[in-house]
Amino acid sequence: MSESERKRRSSKSRQVKAPTIADVAALAGVSIMTVSRVINSEPKVRQSTRETVMAAIARLNYAPNRAARSLAGASQLRLGLLYSNPSEAFLSAFVVGSLEEAGRSDVQIVIQKVEDGEDVCLAVERMVAGGVHGVILPPPLNEANDVLAVLREANVPTVAVTTAVPHAGIATIMIDDRSAAREMTAHLIGLGHRRIGFILGHPALSASGARLEGYRAALAEAGIPFDEALVAQGYFTYRSGLDAAERLLSFEDRPSAIFASNDDMAAAAVAIAHRRGLDVPRxxxxxxxxxxxxxxxxWPELTTIQQPIVEMSRRAVELLVTMLRNKREDEIGDQRIALEYKLVRRQSDAAPRLSSR
Amino acid sequence: MSESERKRRSSKSRQVKAPTIADVAALAGVSIMTVSRVINSEPKVRQSTRETVMAAIARLNYAPNRAARSLAGASQLRLGLLYSNPSEAFLSAFVVGSLEEAGRSDVQIVIQKVEDGEDVCLAVERMVAGGVHGVILPPPLNEANDVLAVLREANVPTVAVTTAVPHAGIATIMIDDRSAAREMTAHLIGLGHRRIGFILGHPALSASGARLEGYRAALAEAGIPFDEALVAQGYFTYRSGLDAAERLLSFEDRPSAIFASNDDMAAAAVAIAHRRGLDVPRxxxxxxxxxxxxxxxxWPELTTIQQPIVEMSRRAVELLVTMLRNKREDEIGDQRIALEYKLVRRQSDAAPRLSSR
DNA sequence: TCGGCGAATGTTAGCGGTATCGATAAGCCG
DNA sequence: CGGCTTATCGATACCGCTAACATTCGCCGA
Structure with missing residues (x-):
């Protein structure tokens, strides 16, 4: 790691030039075209070759030159990212993912917010008129039927993220919400909890329903009867979590655990608990x-289900780009990509102190 | 404006391609090089020629292709964005800004995280070896002296963001922390508060000092004596805010207001207040x-100083690009750009209930 | 055994600019 | 009026990548 590199550097004063596709090709012992194919994940490359090239890419820390790429390639793609007012935390992770992938695949992302009072469909139409080639929909727009209708009519490939029950003709990136909620609930039951409160998500989103299903399934599996009183409506906002938690904790026989449908509401539950002098997780x-x-x-840090948000939006962009570049827009609607979730255990859970069995 | 254009269009279905430098050259009856010279306002072009070309450009509504330009010109710029473990919220806003600007100015951003245990300098060296042309440093790395030293030695232009007291040779994007803290403190005083607690930021960052200064200045201006007991150490984390707020609120004569050096710690103060049965802002x-x-x-939403994070990182990239493109790396170190902050009032402040004057 | 055929890989021609250097015309001197 | 410098301008070689077409190779059926 010195002779050759040093030479390269000293050749032109100190300018270290970025590695090009040719460098990669030379190192991997293939032609530049093959490297190009690997980069764009085109199908016609033998697995072994692909790996060799990948290794070379990693070794040189190579990143394709965007300028060259867009100059040589077809006209640059533009993707629209339309959002309304989700959890800000969620949105920023989402934006980061799509922007990253956008950089990688050299597409433009047009980010547009639909203001509260505004007509959603108008916003969509504006975007379509602006000539975007595809659209990405984070929640809650991922299931706004009017939006989807406009998009479908305009024949704009669309991918919805976090939709638990996919719509026909709309590609979907998701996790298995039901199974994740089931796992978390089972975890709580395993800890010894029997009265487990549940804070619902926004009723318009299918993920909310899926999570509730998972909660019920785990209860059923453990032979614990479902108690409607332990389920409180929420809307994915901190504020709504405050109200829901207040309700759940005001019962005589309050639950020993609360499972909220998102972190904002869980944080609200923690706040309410503290306000009532309850220690979390004791x-x-x-x-x-x-x-x-x-x-x-x-504080305490939340035990939660890790949803790979950045990865999900990255994949959404990737999916759109792949389809659009390969001119297979027709196929796009049938894609269903489910990513892995993970239960991460932190400090907000423990065995119940007073068993209420 | 019709015959030739129409022909061009109809030749290939409906594809309207953007005019190229060649089109302009043909229309103006000169070579493409001359057009290029006019575009870049190089001196060696006769005035009359220049005008002819300009006219052609205007007539075709020509705009140079950025991709082609940066491809042909100097090698593409790569900027490194090195971060360790700041507030995640801060980071994502930061990344969004730099990525946006990167797309606009057609540069690559290489994002790298320095893991906790890892040797920071090693990470910097790796990045430099990777051939980045400039580096952007969000907090807390913006004031890590070892990092700055390595960067300076490697002669890599660097811009630090949110540094209140600039280091020599390192460009800086900041807001006037002192003045912002002064304004906020004055706002509280204006509300009627006299005993105002202050939670310090991380002692290694100059912004912390500047904010304290602002706090003291406002106090002095109002003729309120500075009370050391009302200042608690924090480290910009929620956790540290919890401890600091606990300290401040445990006094007999507790403050009627707390001004935290960042939002994470302010949120912690709200949590502690609630735990003690205090309503915010009542x-x-x-x-x-x-x-x-x-x-x-x-809840309640925080009254705070809005720091334009996205804009700041955008400007950082822009600054680096401008300097690097103009080959004036020497000048870079002396730049000091201060952006506007804004006091945004929300629901967490009010006049004190029991005056403690 | 051999043509044929599909999968994997290589070759070549640009994409739209800029850099370099050569060409041309004009200006200047002795 | 010839030679030489100067101010303008033009021809051409890339920049790093992809599209389109060419090539190679292994395997199959006749």
Whole structure:
């Protein structure tokens, strides 16, 4: 790691030039075209070759030159990212993921917010008129039927993120919400909890329903009867979590654990618990869903389901780009990509102090 | 404006391609090089020729292709963005800004995280070896002296963001922390508060010192004596805010307001207040600094100083690009750019209930 | 055994600019 | 009026990558 590199450097004063596709090709012992194919994940490359090239890429720390790429390639793609007012924490992770992938695949991302009062469909139409080639929809727009309708009519390939029950013709990136909620609930039951409160998510989103299903499934498996009183409506906002937690904790026989449908609401539950003099997790276990930054900001840090948000939006862009570049827009609607979630255990859960069995 | 254009269009279905430098050259009856010279306002072009070309450019509504330009010109710029473990909310805003600007100015951003145990200097060296042309440093690395030293030695232009007291030879993007803290403190005083607690930021960062100075200045201006007991050490984390707020609120004669050096710690102060049965803002005013997402997530939403994080990182990239493209690396170190902050008032402040004058 | 055929890989021609250097015309001197 | 410098301008070689076409190779059926 010195002779050759040093030579290269000294050749032209100190200018270290970035490695090019040719360098990679030389190192891997293939032609530049093959490297190009690997980079763009085109299908016609033997697995072994692909790996060799990948290794060379990693070794040189090579990144394709965007300028050259867009100059040589077809006209640059533009993707629209339309959002309304989700959890800010969620959104920023989401934006980071799509922007990263956008950089990698050299597409433009047009980010547009739909203001609260505004007509959603108008915003979509504006975007379509602006000539975007595809659209990405984070929650809650991922299931706004009017938006989807406009998009479908305009024949704009669309990918919705975090939709638990996919719509026909709309590609979807998701995790298995039901199974994740089931796992978390089972975890709580395993800890010894029997009265487990549940804070619902926004009723318009299918993920909310899926999470509730998972909660019920785990209860059923453990032979614990479902108690409607332990389920409180929430809307994915901190504020709504405050109200829901207040309700759940005001019962005579309050739950020993609360499972909120997202972290914002879980954080709210922690706040309410503290306000009532309850220690988390000693007196009350609280866990969330999503694992946004907030989960590790507050104290105690939340036990939660880690949803790979950055990865999900990255994949959304990637999917759109692949389809658009390969001119297979027709196929796009049928894609269903489910990513892995993970239960991450932190400090907000514990065994119940007073068993209420 | 019709015959030739129409022909061009109809030749290939409906594809309207953007005019190229060659089109301009043909229309103006000169060579493409001359057009290039006019575009770049190089001196060696006769005035009359220049005008002819300009006219052609205007007529075709020509704009140079950025990709082609940067491809042909100097090698593409690569900027490194090195971070360790700041507030996640801060980081994502930061990344968004730099990525956005990167797309606009057609440079690559190499993002790298320095893991906790890892040797920071090693990470810097790796990045430099990777051939980045400039480096951007968000907090807390913006004032890590060892990092700065390595960078300076390697002669890599660097811009630090949020440094209140600039280092020689390192460009800086900042806001006037002192003045912002002064304004916020004055605001609290204006509300009627006299005993105002202050939670310090991390002692290694100059912004912390500047904010304290601002606090003291406002106190002095109002003729309120500075009370050391009202200042608690924090480290910009939620956790440290918890301890600091606990200290401040345990006094007999507790402050009627707490001004925390960032939002994370302010949120912690709110949590502690609630745990002690104090209503915010009725019993205690709390305000923060930065205006990250957390500030509007919690309840009550925080009154805080809005620091334009996205804009700051955007400017950092822009500054680096300008300097690097103009080959004036020597000048880079002397830049000091201060952006505007804004005091945004939300629900966490109010006049004190029991005057403690 | 051999043509044929599909999969994997290589070759070549640009994409739209800029850098370099050569060409041309004009200006200047003795 | 010839030679030489100067101010303008033009021809051409890339920049790093991809599209389109060419090539190679292994394997199959006749």
């Amino acid at each position: 007196d009350l276990t609280v866990c969330g869903f999503d694992d946004v930054a907030l989960a590790t900001t507050i | 019993d205690l005013t709390v305000c923060g600094f930065d205006d990250v997402a957390l500030a509007t997530t919690i």
